[in-house]
Amino acid sequence: MLRHLTASEWDDLANDPEFVGLLRARRAFVLPCTVLFIALFLALPLGVAVAPDVMNAPVAGSLTLAYAYGLFLFIVAWALLAAYMVAAKRFDERARAIVARLQPQSTP
Numbered sequence: 690m691l692r693h694l695t696a697s698e699w700d701d702l703a704n705d706p707e708f709v710g711l712l713r714a715r716r717a718f719v720l721p722c723t724v725l726f727i728a729l730f731l732a733l734p735l736g737v738a739v740a741p742d743v744m745n746a747p748v749a750g751s752l753t754l755a756y757a758y759g760l761f762l763f764i765v766a767w768a769l770l771a772a773y774m775v776a777a778k779r780f781d782e783r784a785r786a787i788v789a790r791l792q793p794q795s796t797p
Contacts, residue, residue: 707787
């Protein structure tokens with residue numbers, strides 16, 4: 690059963706090299722993905738504002754570049770979700786190992 694950590698235990702955890710490495714690994718994955726998606730997301734309204742004729746150009750039949758790009762964003766979102774789910778499994782394994790190492794061993 691998990692218990693709440695004391696302030697000194699939190700300080701020890703914050704200075705633990707494995708925990709710091711886990712936080713860095715998670716940040717190194719999440720931050721670029723977030724920046725990528727925000728940039729791609731903002732490109733649609735900016736593209737429509739800056740180059741409306743280009744974004745209104747037909748790609749296939751009546752499907753315009755703006756609509757195709759919008760659909761592309763859904764694919765990117767799902768791809769990022771799938772990538773995060775794979776990475777999260779690794780993060781969870783590392784977190785479980787840290788918890789197991791730091792939990793006091795119960796004696797029978």
